[in-house]
Amino acid sequence: MVYILLSALSLILATFYFKKLLKNNFKKSIHLPPVVKAWPLVGALYMLTKDPVNLIRKNYQKYGSVFTIKVLGQSVTLLIGPEVSRHFYTAADSELSQEEVFKFSVPMFGPGIAYGVSTEKRRQQFQFLTKGLRPQMLRYYIGQTLAEAQDYFSKWPDSGTIDLRHELEHLITLTTTRCLLGRDVRGNLNEEVSSLIRDLAGGVLPISFLFPYLPIPAHNRRDRARGQLYRIFSNIINSRKNSHQSEEDLLQTLLESTYKDGESNSNEQVIGILLAILFAGQYNAANAAIRTAVFLLQNKIYFSKALEEQKAVVHRYGSKIDFDILGEMDVLYRCIKEAIRLGSPTIITPRYCQKEFMVTTREGKEYTIPKGHIVATSPVMASRLDYVHKDPERYDPNRYLSTVEKEMSSHLFSDISFGGGRHPCPGETFTYNKLKTIWSYLIRNYELELDSSFPKGEWNGSDTILVHYKRRQLSF
């Protein structure tokens, strides 16, 4: 009996000792990512606000593909490059979640949508959007975009100098509104609504990510703007409902869609989703259109190639532009793709780490990312890695024709300009079609010359782009 008791006791002690040994060894083998040196508390916040791209680039060069920045005591771990991004894109939402990092959007769009609702409900809401972007709708949107572009450019005199940044920004707002929000919202898109939308966007400051409800003037303006937009949009929705007429737009899709539990969208939810879509699409698409302008006008050889392609397409189909014809504009597609690669508007895509995980770098270093960190990939940095793209800083739309480069950039999560994995951007095809429509119209109908005063170096998003233009007839 004593022998049995002693044996049991020694077994328990051995198990306990073994567990402790395992735990200690495990603890020892944990390698946290290197932490960027900055002034305590506010140091990195200042750099992150002032020049985030440079902050990421400098620390990537110094520390490699995984490093942690401390922002107001919160650890933000960057994962740069395909090797360390796999888990980020494939993990379940319960392991890497979005609500915590996108909570700043709740007071912008309302509590009943996107990051104010459960993951499942949000998934269904994004499915409504995907339904509103199905191929049949995309075909219709191309016609709407073309009509809007024709109307817009017809107001330009035959020649002159314009700020192409302002013009494209404005045109993208009009086309996005007309396609997605519908003709009735587009008809109401006056200066008042535009200024309310600006106030809503102005409510996103770095501090809003941590304290979205802080009573500061920008947040107060944001809340007032949402209230007024709600009143204006609600009237439009009610008159659409009362007219019993069906339109081909996202608004109609949202009004007709139901959740799995049979519930329909309330007016507040419809408005919230429309505003969120306007934000998700508008800024990024305008940025891509403007970047394309800058690169095409600076690299005349590609402008000429795009012009030759348009001549060939016009030769085949006349002035018609539709989904299939856009599909034949491969040069233009590559010119836009390259502009998005070099000027990706998305600096970081963040998640909140709910469950520890490990990453292994290209060099074979292993790091543990603990629960509680914010983890983020960086499309703007990932698209400029020299082991993925040859001479990455060069604007070279022909790089997508090279087999080596094609092979490298087709690696999983090398090209993340439009996200990927569990949360790919549902607006990618819509964006390419819109940009190709606008750019083919511009190239066909105008000679464009960049004003010599345009800065030669990296383009800062708010610079004006003075362009001389002259209306032309394509000659073959």
Ligand code: HEM
């Ligand atoms: C040049 C244009 C665009 C770029 C570069 C872009 C980029 C991105 C990126 C990088 C993501 C992933 C974000 C993440 O992983 O957290 C994303 C997601 C998303 N985008 Fe876009 N986007 C563009 C246009 C659009 C348009 C036009 C729409 C709407 C019509 C749209 C709607 C969305 C939505 C709803 C998501 C969230 C998807 C999800 O979380 O499941 N985007 N976009």
